[in-house]
Amino acid sequence: MPPYTAAALKAELNEKGWRLTPQRETILKIFQNLPKGNHLSAEDLHHELRKQGHSISLSTVYRTVKLMSRMGILRELELAEGHKHYELNTMSPHHHHHMVCVQCNLTMEFDNDTVFKQALKQTEKYGLQLIDCQLTIYTICPEALRRGYPGLPENWVCNKAIAQGADLPSRDK
Amino acid sequence: MPPYTAAALKAELNEKGWRLTPQRETILKIFQNLPKGNHLSAEDLHHELRKQGHSISLSTVYRTVKLMSRMGILRELELAEGHKHYELNTMSPHHHHHMVCVQCNLTMEFDNDTVFKQALKQTEKYGLQLIDCQLTIYTICPEALRRGYPGLPENWVCNKAIAQGADLPSRDK
DNA sequence: GGCTTATTGAGAATAATTACAATGATCCTA
DNA sequence: TAGGATCATTGTAATTATTCTCAATAAGCC
Numbered sequence: 001m002p003p004y005t006a007a008a009l010k011a012e013l014n015e016k017g018w019r020l021t022p023q024r025e026t027i028l029k030i031f032q033n034l035p036k037g038n039h040l041s042a043e044d045l046h047h048e049l050r051k052q053g054h055s056i057s058l059s060t061v062y063r064t065v066k067l068m069s070r071m072g073i074l075r076e077l078e079l080a081e082g083h084k085h086y087e088l089n090t091m092s093p094h095h096h097h098h099m100v101c102v103q104c105n106l107t108m109e110f111d112n113d114t115v116f117k118q119a120l121k122q123t124e125k126y127g128l129q130l131i132d133c134q135l136t137i138y139t140i141c142p143e144a145l146r147r148g149y150p151g152l153p154e155n156w157v158c159n160k161a162i163a164q165g166a167d168l169p170s171r172d173k
Numbered sequence: 174m175p176p177y178t179a180a181a182l183k184a185e186l187n188e189k190g191w192r193l194t195p196q197r198e199t200i201l202k203i204f205q206n207l208p209k210g211n212h213l214s215a216e217d218l219h220h221e222l223r224k225q226g227h228s229i230s231l232s233t234v235y236r237t238v239k240l241m242s243r244m245g246i247l248r249e250l251e252l253a254e255g256h257k258h259y260e261l262n263t264m265s266p267h268h269h270h271h272m273v274c275v276q277c278n279l280t281m282e283f284d285n286d287t288v289f290k291q292a293l294k295q296t297e298k299y300g301l302q303l304i305d306c307q308l309t310i311y312t313i314c315p316e317a318l319r320r321g322y323p324g325l326p327e328n329w330v331c332n333k334a335i336a337q338g339a340d341l342p343s344r345d346k
Numbered sequence: 347g348g349c350t351t352a353t354t355g356a357g358a359a360t361a362a363t364t365a366c367a368a369t370g371a372t373c374c375t376a
Numbered sequence: 377t378a379g380g381a382t383c384a385t386t387g388t389a390a391t392t393a394t395t396c397t398c399a400a401t402a403a404g405c406c
Contacts, residue, residue: 019371019384042362057387062362070275070313078251083361099295102243102304114291119310122272122283128312131275135308137292139301140243192352192403215394230355235394255363256393 039085072131097135212258245304270308
């Protein structure tokens with residue numbers, strides 16, 4: 001898969017009457033250099049930018065990730081509580097969905113071609129252009145249920161889910 | 174489908190060491206009396222409560238819809254920009270998913286059993302309890318693409334989607 | 347009826363969006 | 377190919393959306 005270049009970004013922006021700015025180019029690069037499976041909140045991204053010596057305002061960060069999500073370049077993820085995360089929207093080969101435990105916020109990624117095909121069918125039915133589709137599954141672990149909310153300690157990890165062999169567990173916040 | 178009574182809510186809360194309060198009971202009733210297909214933001218709900226003579230604080234409103242979402246009683250929807258919406262989580266017969274135009278925010282509901290089955294398969298694989306699953310499809314209408322963002326007028330409606338016969342269109346704020 | 351502690355309301359804190367004037371990317375013209 | 381016009385974008389600050397803190401209250405338990 002060829003990398004999405006600044007020139008390609010510019011072309012896509014200009015096509016819609018928008019503009020390529022150094023800020024947008026820099027933010028795109030950050031996401032492109034992010035290891036697979038990682039995602040950033042707006043705050044994370046802002047910190048990362050500062051760390052790399054760029055001074056881009058937090059507003060611009062928020063605006064840019066929102067814009068790029070609308071363009072289909074990024075995906076906006078609503079997983080754990082409190083804040084959104086963003087990742088590159090690579091329709092393939094790493095398109096995936098999320099399963100979240102609403103108690104302990106453990107997040108698991110999973111692939112599912114069937115879901116993607118259903119989404120495609122749905123958009124074609126109305127002549128719309130598919131930008132992204134996300135199946136988010138909300139679950140509760142039996143252990144979490146038993147221990148109850150809000151009694152859970154801050155960093156408690158959902159043992160059940162881990163024990164059952166989730167392959168890509170990651171906890172946010 | 175028998176109505177979900179206050180007694181049932183109490184039983185479910187107490188089982189986890191939580192309590193039934195007049196506020197929670199009132200909020201549940203609001204959602205139960207909401208016409209099918211409607212959803213409320215926290216602010217909407219707060220206004221509706223005031224209109225009916227209940228004085229429940231906005232904090233409690235936010236906390237309650239969050240709690241009920243975790244319990245699987247409500248669904249939290251992230252559709253248009255800016256704020257979340259809540260609706261009753263009736264797994265059947267009205268379980269549905271959403272397709273959104275990221276430009277004009279036109280939202281269409283649709284049913285899809287295949288998606289639900291895939292979600293069930295995924296949770297069973299890890300021994301987790303399915304609370305809810307939501308497939309959200311992000312699209313762009315050709316017209317919206319052509320007209321471009323942010324040039325769109327405040328209340329512009331995505332004609333393409335309407336013309337193609339979306340059966341349950343609703344626009345959020 | 348009293349004890350324990352989850353829940354509430356008020357307000358502070360955090361997350362995210364928006365308004366507006368200044369800036370600068372793109373386009374047009376000479 | 378430079379110069380200027382246009383208007384999208386930025387940064388700052390204000391606003392809105394949501395969560396959290398904490399003391400007072402009240403639901404559930406005995």
